[in-house]
Amino acid sequence: xxxxxxxxxxxxxxxxxxxxxxxxxxxxxxxxxxxxxxxxxxxxxxxxxxxxxxxxxxxxxxxxxxxxxxxxxxxxxxxxxxxxxxxxxxxxxxxxxxxxxxxxxxxxxxxxxxxxxxxxxxxxxxxxxxxx
Numbered sequence: 001x002x003x004x005x006x007x008x009x010x011x012x013x014x015x016x017x018x019x020x021x022x023x024x025x026x027x028x029x030x031x032x033x034x035x036x037x038x039x040x041x042x043x044x045x046x047x048x049x050x051x052x053x054x055x056x057x058x059x060x061x062x063x064x065x066x067x068x069x070x071x072x073x074x075x076x077x078x079x080x081x082x083x084x085x086x087x088x089x090x091x092x093x094x095x096x097x098x099x100x101x102x103x104x105x106x107x108x109x110x111x112x113x114x115x116x117x118x119x120x121x122x123x124x125x126x127x128x129x130x131x132x
Contacts, residue, residue: 016089023090039093043085046100050078073109074102081105 024032058071081099084092098104 012089012092015091019090035090036088040086043082043093043096043100047078047082047085050100051075054078073112074105076112077105077109
């Protein structure tokens with residue numbers, strides 16, 4: 001898993017630099033800087049709104065004695081999306097926005113659940129035990 005994350009970070013960084021250079025040449029450096037700032041601000045506002053909405057739904061589920069499974073995966077996707085939006089870059093921002101919008105978040109949540117289920121079945125993680 002660490003190798004995948006490391007490779008993702010290195011490749012995404014190189015791609016982001018390429019996009020910065022391409023957009024800087026196509027438009028201007030100020031366009032790129034302003035774009036980074038605007039997507040960061042917009043992403044922070046959207047992440048806050050989605051996070052508070054998800055937290056409210058989780059509290060509602062707990063009040064009725066139900067476990068907030070969907071809300072946990074929503075919260076995880078929102079957290080990852082927010083982190084990606086705070087990272088300067090247009091490719092990471094695109095992925096971050098995809099994770100923040102509920103409609104586009106659904107297939108990713110399904111994928112995250114499948115990975116979690118596979119890890120539970122393989123014994124890679126246990127729910128009430130230690131990580132292996």
